[in-house]
Amino acid sequence: MSDATRTGTASAGPRVALVTGGSRGIGAAIARRLAADGLTVHLVHRTASGAGEAVAKEIEAAGGRAHAHRADVSDEAQVRALVDRVLDREGALHVLVNNAAVIDDRLLALTSTAQWEGVLRTNLTGPFLTSRAVLPAMLDQGWGRIVNISSNSVRIPGPGQTAYAASKGGLEALTRGLAMEVGRKGIRINTVAPGKVRTEMTDAVADQLGTDGSGTRWGLPEDVSGLVAFLAGDEADYIQGQTFTVDGGRLVMRAARTRT
Template sequence: MTIILNDSALQQSENKSLAGKVAIVTGGSRGIGSTIAKELAKKGAQVVINYNSAKEAADEVLFEIEQLGGSAVSFQANVANFDEAQSLVENTQNYYGKVDILVNNAGITRDRTFRKLSEKDWNEVINVNLNSIYHTTSAVINPMLEQKFGRIINMSSIIGQAGGFGQTNYSASKAGMIGFTKSLALETARSGITVNAICPGYIETEMVKEIPEKVKEQLISKIPMQRLGQTSEIADAVLFLANNSYITGQCINVNGGLYM
């Protein structure tokens, strides 16, 4: 028997391409992370919104997803802490039964020129941006290997590729994510798991909006597309990688042509 889908049914089917999948988004309460969480939910994924201190912001994202008919839950965890990150994954497994997609998005900046960079500034950025991806990934990797499916997506940065003035700590953490991505991709390629990184350029988030207007204009003038990126454009890249089974070990650059 041949089943013919009309256009609306076909569109609905395509729109739920991640139905049945469970996704964790670290740092999912704000900025890029909140957009990623909402877009994953729109595609049918059951989403865990991880936050460290921004409970109200996480609740807002949760409310928006539920209003759209999606399924989500928020869990507090400081993913820079090994035990808390492991608990985040354990709580997800207890709530949804599994983890299919891990988006390592949590990140901070502590910008200083190197001669003014304190040990605290260095360690905080390395712990949150780089050590956290070991903490979370080490908790999901064996279950993913057992189910022979997994999508690990690490949020790196153009600064990890090209460097940034006053950002040695941030650049080191984001470059480390790229090396982590490529090595883990080699180890898991035969097991139905893909591991990729996204390297955003300058994206219109609350952090970027606080940059003085004159500085922002100078920044935009260097971008070939002559504009800041949108959080939705980063989420598009996450959805693309979440739905693809033959791309692994890659850095997807979403930067308006600023770094090629």
């Protein structure tokens, strides 16, 4: 039996996933992959670009089920309304992928309080708000999966990435803390930490390809989505509170280079 039809709940339908930042890049790849695995996917993004709707249409054209929403994950009222909308429509919510994030690189000495708080608000408070909003439904079901998308920047931050790295370090700590709280209730919460992945977020540094000496290629969004799908399924039942790096070996090769 596939993950998508084994609900672990009283409801008999396919599992339901909420993917934040699902309108492009890694989030869109995750949405496509979960839909291909049979889940009903609700993807959310912030701007009125039409990009989320385009991803949802593409998923439906491929035979999947998807709905696009607009909401700002850093806004408590919008997050509550979003989760209520999904629950009203589906009656259940099984998987949350906290993928939406912003990057605002600048040296710490030149970072205003508003800039610092802006990064933490989306990248860390956002996952707090979404996780808190979905937990009652997951606890009622006795089954849930939360996958948080962090970054290699926690371990190897570039100059100007202090706020971003701090937000992602906080997200990894959130993962571990929440895993302690809900582990006995059938909920699994883990983190995936990508390395360099070609998306709009990294367009500005695309010319740095291969310049770090690791010999690794840029990742593709699909390099990340497969692991997220695994962690969102039944086979991840014995995996809890972990962070998995997906970077083509960049981190381990960097460690080896610094020893020589």
